[in-house]
Amino acid sequence: MASAELMDYDKALELFEPVLGFEVHVELNTKTKMFCGCANEFGSGANTNTCPTCLGLPGGLPQVNKKAIESSIRLGLALGCEIAEHSRFARKNYFYPDTAKNFQTSQYDDPICHDGSITIELESGRLVTVEIERAHMEDDAGKLTHMGGATGRIQGADYSLVDYNRGGVPLVEIVTQMIEGAEHDAPEIGKTYVAAIREIAKGLGVSNARMEEGNVRCDANVSLRPRGSNVLGTRTETKNVNSLRSVERAVRYEIQRQAAVLHAGGTITQETRHWHEDTGRTSAGRPKSDADDYRYFPEPDLLPMAPSREWVEELRLTLPEPPAARRKRLQAAWGFVNLEFQDVVNSDLLDAVEATVAAGASAQAARKWWTGEIARLANVAGVAADTLVTPVQLAALIELVEAGTLTDRLARQVLEGVIAGEGTPTQVVDSRGLAVVSDDGPLVAAIDAALLGQPDVLAKIRDGKVQAAGAVIGAVMKAMRGQADAARVRELVLERAATIE
Amino acid sequence: MSEITAEQVKHLAYLARIDLSPLEITNLTHDLGQIVDSIAKVSEVATADTPATSHPMPLTNVFREDVVVPSLTVEQALSGAPDRAGDKFRVPAILDED
Numbered sequence: 001m002a003s004a005e006l007m008d009y010d011k012a013l014e015l016f017e018p019v020l021g022f023e024v025h026v027e028l029n030t031k032t033k034m035f036c037g038c039a040n041e042f043g044s045g046a047n048t049n050t051c052p053t054c055l056g057l058p059g060g061l062p063q064v065n066k067k068a069i070e071s072s073i074r075l076g077l078a079l080g081c082e083i084a085e086h087s088r089f090a091r092k093n094y095f096y097p098d099t100a101k102n103f104q105t106s107q108y109d110d111p112i113c114h115d116g117s118i119t120i121e122l123e124s125g126r127l128v129t130v131e132i133e134r135a136h137m138e139d140d141a142g143k144l145t146h147m148g149g150a151t152g153r154i155q156g157a158d159y160s161l162v163d164y165n166r167g168g169v170p171l172v173e174i175v176t177q178m179i180e181g182a183e184h185d186a187p188e189i190g191k192t193y194v195a196a197i198r199e200i201a202k203g204l205g206v207s208n209a210r211m212e213e214g215n216v217r218c219d220a221n222v223s224l225r226p227r228g229s230n231v232l233g234t235r236t237e238t239k240n241v242n243s244l245r246s247v248e249r250a251v252r253y254e255i256q257r258q259a260a261v262l263h264a265g266g267t268i269t270q271e272t273r274h275w276h277e278d279t280g281r282t283s284a285g286r287p288k289s290d291a292d293d294y295r296y297f298p299e300p301d302l303l304p305m306a307p308s309r310e311w312v313e314e315l316r317l318t319l320p321e322p323p324a325a326r327r328k329r330l331q332a333a334w335g336f337v338n339l340e341f342q343d344v345v346n347s348d349l350l351d352a353v354e355a356t357v358a359a360g361a362s363a364q365a366a367r368k369w370w371t372g373e374i375a376r377l378a379n380v381a382g383v384a385a386d387t388l389v390t391p392v393q394l395a396a397l398i399e400l401v402e403a404g405t406l407t408d409r410l411a412r413q414v415l416e417g418v419i420a421g422e423g424t425p426t427q428v429v430d431s432r433g434l435a436v437v438s439d440d441g442p443l444v445a446a447i448d449a450a451l452l453g454q455p456d457v458l459a460k461i462r463d464g465k466v467q468a469a470g471a472v473i474g475a476v477m478k479a480m481r482g483q484a485d486a487a488r489v490r491e492l493v494l495e496r497a498a499t500i501e
Numbered sequence: 502m503s504e505i506t507a508e509q510v511k512h513l514a515y516l517a518r519i520d521l522s523p524l525e526i527t528n529l530t531h532d533l534g535q536i537v538d539s540i541a542k543v544s545e546v547a548t549a550d551t552p553a554t555s556h557p558m559p560l561t562n563v564f565r566e567d568v569v570v571p572s573l574t575v576e577q578a579l580s581g582a583p584d585r586a587g588d589k590f591r592v593p594a595i596l597d598e599d
Contacts, residue, residue, distance in 0.1 A: 037568060037570030067567035068567070144595075161586055161590065162591075164590070293512075304555070
């Protein structure tokens with residue numbers, strides 16, 4: 001494919017105003033699928049979670065998952081939406097091999113949630129309110145794997161394989177109104193908006209919200225209009241944008257690409273584009289055309305929903321503190337500077353630090369361990385930091401350090417033991433014999449031996465050259481295999497040097 | 502008089518992936534036209550404040566609990582597939598090389 005021309009970003013913004021829109025799909029973490037009792041699991045063997053309903057076989061009859069409705073309403077409420085008094089499902093008809101029924105069960109003119117908004121804060125402190133047009137329910141498609149061909153992509157594949165385990169998993173699609181006035185912040189608005197949705201869904205517990213597992217997926221709509229014009233430009237919809245960084249890059253790329261096309265006198269085709277993470281480019285999919293004539297009609301196999309106002313209010317009471325408010329509260333309570341706090345947020349360790357503090361640790365110690373040693377070990381192991389050790393275990397470890405039982409160095413060894421499954425920090429200290437030697441007896445013996453072994457050093461210390469004590473401290477720490485408090489050793493070395501015969 | 506044209510029927514048949522003969526298209530244009538005319542008669546009676554009816558039964562909120570029930574075995578799931586590769590359905594190429 002020919003590489004597209006890109007205009008310099010600043011120049012593109014000088015000539016054109018970007019208009020954005022986002023569709024974010026949030027996969028719900030219900031135990032079962034949207035319309036059947038098959039398990040909703042990531043990573044099962046191919047086609048092990050299917051039944052006549054989600055395979056679209058004759059005789060299959062959908063039944064609505066109550067928990068999915070509840071999760072959708074809670075998500076809608078957290079996005080400030082109205083919950084429709086009457087709502088129904090509709091069939092979106094199209095042929096594509098990942099959709100076994102040959103239609104997607106979705107919602108058309110009666111979405112369950114509508115007219116909400118969220119306010120996001122950019123790094124500059126700029127607040128942007130994103131209006132939500134609707135949040136509707138639908139079922140997910142199966143997973144395609146494209147085989148053969150040069151690139152492993154859909155273009156040029158010899159054939160494709162389908163796993164329908166994901167087919168029928170409940171989704172909520174959140175659709176924004178047009179976002180105008182984004183200006184230079186357009187890419188960051190995209191990233192921050194998707195991050196906010198992800199955080200809200202995670203905070204509600206309605207989704208696992210892992211972008212890398214496809215729980216949160218974003219389609220980014222971008223159009224440009226020339227400065228001074230009121231007429232909207234033709235938009236493109238970039239699909240497959242599945243990380244926060246990609247959202248930012250894809251929006252920036254489309255602005256630069258469309259600006260180059262328009263500036264050269266060309267026109268933008270209204271089309272679906274595919275984002276390629278590896279090359280950082282988008283490429284054209286099918287143009288919007290007859291293929292998008294979906295012939296929506298009300299789903300005859302499912303009855304309408306009319307969630308009672310009492311139920312909606314009950315669900316409203318279950319909403320957690322909004323993530324943005326929670327972040328502000330925690331940062332103030334912990335007294336972290338912005339960099340420290342961002343480090344915790346960006347590492348996805350807010351919950352872990354909060355739970356560790358709740359278990360009795362100081363906020364700074366909890367932050368230091370989670371974003372330092374534990375994050376390092378997790379990185380080596382290729383897993384998430386909060387899967388290695390529990391907040392309660394870490395709080396116990398921090399307590400041992402603060403009580404003087406462990407030095408930081410020993411505590412890292414204890415941490416390794418805890419991660420290796422050797423028990424609680426205290427058990428690891430006992431079984432590995434790692435506690436700091438706080439009984440002065442063995443220390444004094446080791447110090448005396450070191451001082452008598454280095455008479456020249458002893459003489460220097462007695463002459464008042466205190467810095468010479470370093471050599472003795474080193475020898476003692478070595479003799480104690482690190483299990484001594486260096487500050488206490490120093491004190492004792494100076495004391496013994498004065499009195500030793 | 503019906504608003505349905507043969508072109509529309511051809512288009513619908515394409516969207517539904519149904520291969521129709523010229524005779525079938527002629528007949529269906531006529532039949533669908535009659536159906537549209539009949540429904541138009543209902544619209545004459547329905548006033549603006551009559552909501553569109555999608556579900557005639559006065560029932561709402563029919564839900565099931567979120568409880569897992571056994572799925573088909575992989576062999577059962579794949580038993581009707583025209584082609585398979587391992588435990589997956591195998592389908593022809595979807596897009597041409599671009």
